[in-house]
Amino acid sequence: MWLSLGAVAAGGLAGLLMGGRIDNLRRVRLHWVGVLLAGAVCEFVGSRSGSGSAGLAVLIAGYVLLVGFALRNLTRPGLVLIAAGLMANLVVIGLDHGMPVRSLAPGLTDGPRHHGIVPGDRLTGLADVVHLGPLGETVSAGDLVLAVGIATATAAALLSRPRSAARPAGSIDRWPT
DSSP states (O other), X not given: OHHHHHHHHHHHHHHHHTTOOGGGGGGOOOSOHHHHHHHHHHXXXXXXXXXXXXXXXXXXXXXXXXXXXXXXXXXXXXXXXXXXXXXXXXXXXXXXXXXXXXXXXXXXXXXXXXXXXXXXXXXXXXXXXXXXXXXXXXXXXXXXHHHHHHHHHHHHHHHOOOTTSOOOTTOOOSSOO
16 A cells, blocks of 8 residues: 555656646546446455455456556556556466465465465465565565556656647657647
């Protein structure tokens, strides 16, 4: 959670330092926002519904919806990274029946989403194995890619400007919109 919030803050700061404006957020148009919200709800509920296959199924459904949202908005800056990070986490969670975590004791679970790495886990290289001491979190490679995507999307949103704005001939955008 702290990694994602830090990514939003870093992207926001970068966007503002590059001349973006908070007011530009009004102009951002995303498709399938309902799918995004449904995916977030499923991910939240699934990760907190106790262990078992029902919680895992809701969690996986949430990830599928979130990946679908990201793919539908692939033309927006940062969304390809968001899709890749979510997909990496989805594959690990699906194959290993939850995200293996290096900092949990083997076999110990933290809801349907996380469990300590056990010998049967297949994708431990993509699991939550990167410890971020300052944030007090252990994250996956997918989480890191997702964070870079979130920061990029946030900065791009602050830098967006109306499509009707006249541009001098030969000029290029800092961020495509």
